[in-house]
Amino acid sequence: MLRDSRVHAVRVLYVLSVKPRQEISAWRPPVAGVVEVFHAHFIEHAYPMHVHDAWTLLIVDDGAVRYDLDRHERGTPGDTVSLLPPQVPHNGSPATAHGFRKRVLYLDMTQLDESFIGPAVDGPDLADPVLRRRVGQLHTALANRGDEFEAESRLAFISERLRERLRPGPAPGGTEPARGIAHDLRDLLDGRLLEGVALAEAARLLHAHPTHLVRAFSSAFGIAPHQYVMSRRVDLARRLLLDGRPPGAVATAAGFYDQSHLSRHFRRVVGIAPGRYARSR
Missing domain, CATH: 2.60.120.10 (Jelly Rolls)
Structure with a gap:
């Protein structure tokens, strides 16, 4: 097959x-x-x-x-x-x-x-x-x-x-409303997931005050921008660990500073350390 x-x-x-x-x-x-x-x-x-x-x-x-x-x-x-x-x-x-x-x-x-x-x-x-x-x-x-x-x-x-x-209903007619600054920030965070982006740079790119960005994002999605980034990196790390890559390499590949940085956030989200997550490998 x-x-x-x-x-x-x-x-x-x-x-x-x-x-x-x-x-x-x-x-x-x-x-x-x-x-x-x-x-x-x-x-x-x-x-x-x-x-x-x-x-x-x-x-x-x-x-x-x-x-x-x-x-x-x-x-x-x-x-x-x-x-x-x-x-x-x-x-x-x-x-x-x-x-x-x-x-x-x-x-x-x-x-x-x-x-x-x-x-x-x-x-x-x-x-x-x-x-x-x-x-x-x-x-x-x-x-x-x-x-x-x-x-x-x-x-x-x-x-x-x-x-x-x-089953979603048919989309209403007319033009799609503006997505807003929160969605623009999410697009930026997604596009820079591994290398990251400083809040000041994000504010400059999106023409908004830093605190306004954080408030708008948190209000729109119910999660702070930094939490969003870390949880997405943990999600990526899970997939890489299941591919058989060692935690040290996964930390770098998923955008973390080092293995201890990965371990701290991985344990917080998943409930166990990344090494144990991939133990049988």
């Missing part, structure tokens, strides 16, 4: 004892459309506000998670499926005393394009038993080497159902 040559066929799977009764496993399957599979059992770890480049498709098998998305408190009641859109800041923390056990798929934009971001922000938690069952079946297929064709088939049905649930 022909496969997209851009998809890495290397799988990294490991289970780490971070704290008693806490486990993490992550791998990149050779299935087009799936950026990463992430399973975790957290008792105390709380994610700070952060963003991903990919869609976050989340199911919770035990306990519950509460999180903030677009300034609204959300959660994972019952048998819901949560879909968090790319580039939209969110956090996460246990909603029960014994923490939570979750399974996450990070999906690229081939599965859902940008037109679905707005509907996902408005309603990220989907009470859909059929969808949840299909997501669980996909996780099982992704955990078994040789079942890639099954995984691709199940992913196709999941993406179709997500589109049906989130």
